Amino acid sequence: MDKPDTEQKNIKIMKTIKTYFPVLMVLLFMGIGILSAQPEKNQDKYFNTLIRTDEGENLNDIPLSTTAVASETLFQKLVKTTFSNDEEERVNDIPFNTRKIAEQHLSQKAINSVFVEKDEAYINDIPPVILKAMKAYQQKLLANTADK
Incomplete structure (x- = not known):
């Protein structure tokens, strides 16, 4: 009786992973794209450390x-x-x-x-x-x- 319950849970977990994994990947790549499109926020701190001897x-x-x-x-x-x-x-x-x-x-x-x-x-x-x-x-x- 325990095996079918765990198998059902595993199947349900796999279905949720198959459903939400592509969505999470798209959101991850969008976040990386947005952050890489705004380098000027971090550039000042990095450039100042290079310039100031x-x-x-x-x-x-x-x-x-x-x-x-x-x-x-x-x-x-x-x-x-x-x-x-x-x-x-x-x-x-x-x-x-x-x-x-x-x-x-x-x-x-x-x-x-x-x-x-x-x-x-x-x-x-x-x-x-x-x-x-x-x-x-x-x-x-x-x-x-x-x-x-």
Whole structure:
């Protein structure tokens, strides 16, 4: 008498599994798809740990583009791994502060590539007659504003 009851229960359990298993699989894949379509929620935490080399260094104060920051930190990590303390002590030709010099050079190079200063050489290209006329016009404007 016990065997048919357990067989009936097993058959009932198998029918429920056959019924609900595809539904659960569809829901699982939909959930994975939804979560993978929203990477920006977790990306900030992961990217900040990659960018910040020191806790005291705040890269958000400098408005650099993301690629420049990423390449700069990559180069800094490469410099730190290639110029280790052991190599600096063994090789006498390399100065003791090679790592700091390389980091400063690379960070300055990245900053210069992002912040391009305007050339003021175009002022020298203006003929002197026009420069005199511009100065006279500025003085006339100053005189008019001083009179008012």
